[in-house]
Amino acid sequence: MDTLDYILKKYDITLTENQYIVPIGWSRWRAMPRLFRELGFTKGAEIGVFKGSFTLYLTLFNPKLHLFGIDSWTKYDGYNDNITAELDENTFTEAQTRVSGRNVTLIKATSMEAVKQFEDESLDFVFIDANHDTEHVSEDIAAWSKKVRKGGLVCGHDYVKSARFPFGVIEAVDTWCDTNKIKPLFIWKDRCPSWMYVKM
Numbered sequence: 001m002d003t004l005d006y007i008l009k010k011y012d013i014t015l016t017e018n019q020y021i022v023p024i025g026w027s028r029w030r031a032m033p034r035l036f037r038e039l040g041f042t043k044g045a046e047i048g049v050f051k052g053s054f055t056l057y058l059t060l061f062n063p064k065l066h067l068f069g070i071d072s073w074t075k076y077d078g079y080n081d082n083i084t085a086e087l088d089e090n091t092f093t094e095a096q097t098r099v100s101g102r103n104v105t106l107i108k109a110t111s112m113e114a115v116k117q118f119e120d121e122s123l124d125f126v127f128i129d130a131n132h133d134t135e136h137v138s139e140d141i142a143a144w145s146k147k148v149r150k151g152g153l154v155c156g157h158d159y160v161k162s163a164r165f166p167f168g169v170i171e172a173v174d175t176w177c178d179t180n181k182i183k184p185l186f187i188w189k190d191r192c193p194s195w196m197y198v199k200m
């Protein structure tokens with residue numbers, strides 16, 4: 001069964017004509033890694049690891065996965081996220097400790113440096129969760145979606161815009177999907193929802 005059919009069947013979704021946003025009534029934490037396991041995904045990348053919490057979940061619930069965790073683990077001009085203040089030398093160490101013993105390769109580099117290390121269409125999925133401004137998310141989607149094979153999943157976090165989370169993710173994702181005629185866009189149920197589409 002192809003990936004889109006599998007997702008529609010699993011979550012009992014019937015698409016209406018031209019439907020763009022399709023809610024998935026589950027939180028990403030356990031359900032997304034389980035979906036990846038059921039789809040037989042064994043190679044993926046998380047862009048933006050921070051302390052490794054989701055990195056751990058992705059591998060705990062999908063033990064055959066080899067996950068590449070990419071993060072610069074440094075403050076830089078133009079990066080003012082709600083977690084930026086917490087970034088220091090200890091953050092990388094904390095991530096390393098959290099995922100130790102798991103099949104995870106941590107790469108300490110910027111997203112745009114790290115993406116050069118991957119062949120096109122070599123990954124089953126990417127999960128984009130680094131700098132959340134529109135420009136960076138747009139750049140990440142354009143670069144990392146090339147690295148996902150057909151039938152794989154392009155995903156990311158924080159499809160939200162509010163006073164507390166003034167992110168540019170919605171704008172970047174919607175523009176990308178509109179320009180490239182991508183639909184449906186699955187949205188996971190969390191306070192900061194994750195987004196996901198099947199690479200065709």
Ligand SMILES: C[S@@+](CC[C@H](N)C(=O)[O-])C[C@H]1O[C@@H](n2cnc3c(N)ncnc32)[C@H](O)[C@@H]1O
Nearest residue numbers: 048049050053054071072073110111129130131
């Ligand atoms: C929101 S946190 C990631 C959270 C993680 N995905 C999770 O779910 O637990 C964002 C991370 O992206 C990293 N980051 C920000 N801009 C980046 C860039 N241009 N390249 C690589 N990493 C970046 C930050 O260092 C930070 O650790």
